[in-house]
Amino acid sequence: MRLPNWFRSLPTQLALGFFLPIILVTFGLIAAGLYAYQQMTTSLVIDRDRLLATLVAANVSETLDGYAGVLEALASNADLQSSVPIIRENALADAAQALEIFNAGVVVLDKDGKVIAAGSAVQPPGLSPNIFEPDYFPALREEQHSVVSNVLKDPGNGENLIVIGAPILDQQKRFAGALLGGVYLRDAYLGAAVKRLTIGDQGFAYLVDRQGRVLFHRDASKIGVDYSNRPFVDRVIAGESGGTYWLDSTGERMVEGYAPVPLAGWGLIVVEPWEAVVAPVQSYGMSLTMTGIIAIGIIAFLLWYGVRRITNPVRRLAEATNRLAAGEVVKPVAVGNILEIEILGRAFNRMAAQIASYRAGLRRYLGAMTKSQEDERRRLARELHDETTQSLLAIARRLELHQASESDAARLEQLAELQAMLTETLRGLRQISRDLRPLILEDLGLVPALEVLTRTARENNAAPADISLEVSGEPFALSAEQELSLYRITQEALTNVRKHARASEVRVKLTFEQPGVQLVVHDNGKGFRVPSVLAELAQRGNFGLMGIQERVWAVGGSLSIESVPDQGTNLIVTLPLEKRNP
Known part of the structure; x- marks a missing residue:
């Protein structure tokens, strides 16, 4: 069965064989990317929260070390071990400024746990000594290092506080008592780092004691609440650090990072709602999906557009080849990424570069040849003027002398004929000298020289009856080489018209306009078929236009010839120049 034409068309085959697989692969990559990104984001957030918890826990531990210190x-x-109460009281009073951080007061216990002194300067009125529960006193006595209590409640005012204790040792390093300081949690510097920590818009941190009760929380009502039922609280109290995510009592999914506070046995926990974590993922997913859709749209457009453009490189190469054959300057052709066409394009560009190099060398050669010709013409003109013309003038003078002394009528007639022939010869020599070396071009410039040239051509009996010159734009100075080239081109063009065109009207137009100057020579003669390459004219023995082209090339200009048989000819020369002051 033969498939329908639309199914066998290049766009359909490209869509089925190229576009459809790309769509499937693209959406597969998007889905895999979203899943991988979500997993990676979760892992990074958990790890970040764990690191944050570790850093804040270290800060809390340092603060506790400061309190204990x-x-x-x-x-x-030693005054605290004195048996004289006033000495102990004075020791506490002397340290009152340092003890201001213990906003719940400071007491001194003897080795049996009895209060023997209290810091009245720092102890708030009504502070009950029985808040210093005896549970941690045995630890002070046995371990003889600083300890921190769990969350306690002051029976006098109902506020939550903690107690920090340091052992008092005698000179033999034996336990002699304890120095205890109480810290109310509501305004303690101890929890400042915990309260300040925020993660995004909803993330925060809180601190629990050894029993899982909250020490510090951004919500003051949570202080003292028992969080021991949360699975990660047991782990952090046990000294572990890590991270996890779980569902709270409201069913909201939370991400938790935790780290222990070593001195107190507490735990620092960083919490962040799961929705806040995945919000960037969802935004990224939407962006990725939109990017995929845009990419598919771009691919579809390129597929549709590429079918039309597949032959463009070949077309550009063909056009560049035609321009190159016509003698134009061709820039390197960009042919795309199709291997076979790219190879062809590189070969063409190499060929064009070689031809450009050859033409550049030819231009230099033509320039040198033109300069040599002009130098030789100047030399011949000078010799004709200084030698030949002067010799003829001397002969003419001698003839005049002979005419003055001769009385024979026949001889006088012969001398007159010789005088006329000599005068005509001198006129011809002067014209040849002017043609060889147009002094008016050097003295007055291009425009006056062209005026003289067209007038002289008009006075020539073999020239068309009507030859005119039109100058357009404000003339500006050209280099001597450029002016001489335009003069010689006009001279050669008028000669060609006189010899071949059979024209009755010739118009020479010189236009000065940025970015250059343009010379147009138009005749209404018989015209001719312009070959694609002017070199064909040389093969026919017509070298005039080839000479014009060589002069144009020598000064870096461009030549265009427009002609149709029996409809005249336009010769257009353009020199790309920058305007200069006249």
Whole structure:
């Protein structure tokens, strides 16, 4: 069965064999990319929250070390072990400024746990000594290093606080008592780092004690709440660090990162709603999907457009070849990425570059030849003027002398004939000298020289009856080489018209206009078929136009010839020049 033509068409085959697989692969990559990005984002967020928890836990630990350091420094004061109460009280009073951080007060216990002194300067009124529960006193006595209590409640005002204790050792390093400081949690510097930490718009951190009760939280009502039922709280209290995600009591999915606070046995937990985590993923997914759709649209457009453009490189090569054959300057042709056409294009560009190099060398050669010709013409004109013309003038003078002294009528007639022949010869020599070396071009410039040239051509009996010159635009100065080339081109064009065109009217137009100057020689003669390459004219023995083209090439200009048999000819020369002051 023969398939329908539309199915066998190039666009349909490209769509089925190229476009459809790309669509499937693109959407597959988008789905895989979204899944991988979500997994990677989750892992990075958990790891980030764990690192944040570790950093904040380290900050809290350093703060606790600072609190304990103040107590340990004061506990080493021997006055606190004095049996005289006033000495102990004075020791506490002397350290009042350092003890201001303990906003719930400071007490001194003896080795049996009995309060023997209290910091009245820092202890708020009504502070009950029984808030210093005895649970951590045995730890102070046995381990003899600083300890931190769990969350306590002041029976006097109902506020939550913690107690930090430092052992007092005698000179033999034996336990002699303890120095305890209380810190209310509501305004303690201890939790400043925890309260300041925010992650995005909804993420925050909180601190729990060894029993899982909240020490610090951005919501003050949560302080003292028991979070021990959360699975990761047990792990962080046990000294582990890590991260996870779980569902809270409201069913909201949360991401948690946690790290322990070593000195106190507490845990620092960073929490962030899952929706806040995946919001960038969803935005990325939407962007990725839109990018995929746009990419597919672009591919579809390129597929449709590429079918039409597949032959454009060949067409550009053909056009460039025609321009190159016509003698125009051809820039390297860009032929796309099709291998076979690219190879053809590189070969063409190499050929064009070689031809351009050859033409550049030819231009230099023609320039040198033209300069040599002009130098030789100047030399001949000078010799004709300085030698031949002067000799003829001397002969003419001698003839005049002979005429003055001769009385024979026959001889006088002969001398007159010789005088006339000599005068005509001198006129011809002067014309040849002017043609060889147009002094008016050097003295007055291009426009006056062309006026003289057209007038002289008009006075020639073999020339067309009507030869005119038109100058358009404001004339500006050209280099001597450019002016001489335009003069010689006009001279050669008028000669060609006189010899071949059989024209009754010739118009020479010189236009000065940025970015250059243009010379147009138009005749209404018989015209001719313009070959694609002017070199064909040389093969026929017609070298005039070839000479014009060589002069144009020598000064970097361009030549265009428009002619139709029996409809005249236009010769157009353009020199691309920048305008200069006249």
